[in-house]
Amino acid sequence: MAAGTKTVGQALVEILEANDVDTVFGIPGVHTVELYRGLAGSNIRHVTPRHEQGAGFMADGYARVSGKPGVCIVITGPGLTNTITAMAQAYQDSVPMLVISGVNARATLGRGRGQLHELPDQRGMMATLALMSHTLLDPNELPDVMERAFLLLRSGRRGPVHIEIPIDVMGLPIELGPISSPIISGPRCDISSLLDIAIKCQEATRAVILCGGGAITAAPGIEILAERLDAPIVTTVNARGLFYGHPLSVPASPSLRAVRTLLSQADLVLALGTQMGQTDYDINNDKGFPVIENLVRVDIDAAQLARGPTGQVAVHSTVNNLVDDLLSEIGGAKASHGGAARAELTRKAARAELDNKMRCEIDILETIRDTLPGCIIVGDSTQAVYAGNFYYDAGRIRGWFNAATGYGALGYGPAAAIGASLADPSASVVCLTGDGGLQFSLAELGSARDAGAKVIFLVWNNDGYEEIKNYMIDRDIQPLGVHPTPPDFLKIADAYGLPAVRLDAISQLPEALLAASETDGPSLIEIHQHHTRGATA
Structure with missing residues (x-):
C-alpha cells in the first residue's frame, strides 16, 4: 500500500478521532474486524458489552452525560438488529448515536442467496428509524459520508445515524486528506417573531417556562430569563436537574393536576425544546392536558412544531439562540409577579397529589x-x-x-x-x-x-x-x-x-x-x- 494510503477501517478511526470521539462500544466479529484496524493504536477506548443492545444503550448513556454522540460498531445482520431497540430509544429521546455496521459484500446485496447474516434490505430497514442510513459502496466517499453524519448528529433534532460498510470495502485503500469539522450555529428566530415574543414577555404577569431535553445547553440563559420574568420553570423528565433548588423550579410532571393548573392560569407559556409528548404531558393517558392559547413553542425541529400542540407563536430555532436574542430584547430589569410563591404552591400541591x-x-x-x-x-x-x-x-x-x-x-x-x-x-x-x-x-x-x-x-x-x-x-x-x-x-x-x-x-x-x-x-x-x-x- 502506497505511503499516505490507508484502509477504510484505518481512515474511519482517524475520522472518529478528529470528531472528538474518545470511546466506542461494540462486539467485534469477522464481518467488522477490518474496521478495528488502527483502533488499538488510536486514543479511542473500545468497550465490549455482553450484547449489542447493551452497546446501543451504553452509547445512549454516554451521549446524554457527555453531550457528544455515542458510537457503536456492530456486525451485519444480528449485531445490527440487536442494536435496533437502543436506536429506537435514542430516536424517541433525541439522543445522538452513530451506529457503524458491516454489511455483506457488494456483489451479494439483494440477491437472497443465503449469505451469512444476510437481510433482504438492511439499509432500507434501518432507514425507518435513523436520521440517515447510508451504504458506503465507494471508499472515496467515506470523508463526505462521515461529515454528513456528524452534521446530523450535531444539528437539528438529534437521533441515531447508521452507516454500513460492505465487508469487501472495509479493507480497500483510501487516501485521506484533511478532515473538516464544521461549525454549526443552528436555526434562529426571525426578527419580527422575536419582537412579538419580547412584547409578550414584557406584558405577562403570570408567565411560565416549560423546559424539555432540548433546553439543557441553554440552562444558564433560561435561568436569567425566568428571573427577569419572575416565571416558574417546569422541567420534563429529560430536563430535570437544570435548576436544582431554585425557588422558581417546579421539578414535576405536566401530567399532574397542580402543574396543569399552573399552566392554565398563565398568561404566557414559553415551551423550550420540549416535544410535548404523551410520556411527559399525559402519563396517565387521561387526555386532561389543557389547551394553552398563549403558548409560544421553540424547537430545533420544524416538523415537531407542526405536530402540535399548536402554539400561538411557533419558533424554529435552537433554544440557545432564542434565549440569547430574547434576553437582549427585554432588558435586564427583573419583574416581581409572585413567581416563587406560585412555584412553591405548585411544588407542594404536585407532591401532595x-x-x-x-x-x-x-x-x-x-x-x-x-x-x-x-x-x-x-x-x-x-x-x-x-x-x-x-x-x-x-x-x-x-x-x-x-x-x-x-x-x-x-x-x-x-x-x-x-x-x-x-x-x-x-x-x-x-x-x-x-x-x-x-x-x-x-x-x-x-x-x-x-x-x-x-x-x-x-x-x-x-x-x-x-x-x-x-x-x-x-x-x-x-x-x-x-x-x-x-x-x-x-x-x-x-x-x-x-x-x-x-x-x-x-x-x-x-x-x-x-x-x-x-x-x-x-x-x-x-x-x-x-x-x-x-x-x-
Missing part, C-alpha cells in the same frame, strides 16, 4: 441525591423511577434520565449507566433498575466490571412485574405472566466479582451508598419492596 407509596419512593430518590451530591441516577422502567418521573428534583444537570419515557425499553438502565459512568468518571452513577428489567441485561454487570465503571446497581426487587400486575388488577384482569422468579442477585453479583448487600431497612441506604461509592468498580445494593423496612409507606 401523589399517593403515599410514590412519596415514599421519592424520599428514597432524594436520599440517594443527598448522600451522593452530584450523582447521576440512570433509571430503567421500574416503580421508583415512575415516581421520580412524576416528581423529583435531580441534583445536577443530566443527573436524571431513564427509559420510562418515549420508547420505554426495558433493560435500558444497566448498560446506559455504564455509558454514563465512562462519560463522567468523577460522578457517582446509580443505576435504579427493577428485578425484571435487570434480568433483561443481567450480563452487563460483567461489562461494568471489565470497564471499571463505578456504577452502583440499585435493584428495586418486587419479585416480578408489579406495575403490570397492578394494571391488570385495576382492570379486573387476572394477573398472568407477571411473576418471573428473580435470581439471588447477591450471588449473581458475587459471580461477577461485585461487592453486594441486601438492605434490611431503608435507613441503611446512606451507609450502603457511601460504602459502594468508595469501591474501585461496580457494586450492587438490593432493596426488596416487600421485605426491606421503609421501602413502602
